[in-house]
Amino acid sequence: MKDFQGRTAVVTGAASGFGRVTSLALARRGVRVVAADLDLDGAERTVRLAKELGAGGAAYRVDVADAAAMEEFAEAVREAHGVPDLVINNAGIAVMGPFLETTAADWDAIIGVNLVGVVNGSRIFGRQLAERNRALPKALRTGHIVNIASAASYQPVRSLPSYCTTKAAVRMLSECMRADLARDGIGVSCICPGFSGTNIAKNARTASGLPPERAARAHRWGETGLRLRNYPPEKVAARIIKAIERDEAVVSINLEGHLSHVVSRVSPSLGRLIARLPAPF
Ligand SMILES: NC(=O)c1ccc[n+]([C@@H]2O[C@H](COP(=O)([O-])OP(=O)(O)OC[C@H]3O[C@@H](n4cnc5c(N)ncnc54)[C@H](O)[C@@H]3O)[C@@H](O)[C@H]2O)c1
Secondary structure, three states: OOOOOOOOEEOOOOOHHHHHHHHHHHHOOEEEEEEOOOOOHHHHHHHHHHHHHOOOEEEOOOOOOOHHHHHHHHHHHHHHHHOEEEEEEOOOOOOOOOOOOOOOOHHHHHHHHHHHHHHHHHHHHHOOOOHHHHHHOOHHOOOOEEOOHHHHOOOOOOOOOHHHHHHHHHHHHHHHHHHHHHHHHHHHEEEEOOOOOOOOOOEEEEEOOOOOHHHHHHHHHHHHHHHHHHOOOHHHHHHHHHHHHOOOEEEEEEEHHHHHHHHHOHHHHHHHHHHOOOOOO
């Protein structure tokens, strides 16, 4: 997709971080932003900022993990704004803590948002797009789905087992979707950023089995690490737009994003050594 003017994008997790800045980058290109998040106030703020940039938009409160709620949301979007040309499945959470300290509830929570949430957004809006495109001549078919994975999809980390697992699954899901949806003229890109300064660490869960003092250390470590890394989310948003323009399959972003990709391909045994580094909490 080269021309963004007048398109509509659904962005999940749009109240914060990558979701907000990607919404605003799209708004600058003349895209109407449908901002979806559990945090309705935050999503509304994103839409207000998008409107200041001259774009239209609307905010919705929706839990991406809830398939029925996502079906309802998608129907409401189709009625109010038409079939969205762009779907950015961005909502995500982290669970920090070693495997044996995680509980069934931790896994349900992270798989629900990071994997099932992406499945729901892709499946439900993907069907709308496919149905619309099938009624159009091939040359007019358009639409793009972006799934936000992570450098953690390449690199195992002993203190982030559930996060790495869901992100690797999103990357594989995106590859399968890309192969399948091409026949309906829908592009699919998977984005794998390294660390960037968003609220992900602040909003993260800690493994339920971690004692409170270790959980507090994990939060401090995550938040300080992202602040010191200081990689602007706006650069991630700009790369997402480029990935849509070029219809790229998998995009690694920033130094650790590229390094983890290269290590996973060239020296998986080095990746396994890195995975064993002790968590500082
Ligand atoms: N920040 C990083 O370093 C980094 C690196 C790689 C990948 N990512 C991924 O980028 C995506 C965006 O994260 P971020 O860093 O901007 O974090 P963030 O915490 O700033 O934003 C995430 C947003 O998702 C929303 N959200 C969470 N659960 C939801 C649900 N069930 N339904 C709807 N919305 C929900 C939150 O309310 C929040 O607004 C995530 O998928 C994350 O895993 C982040």
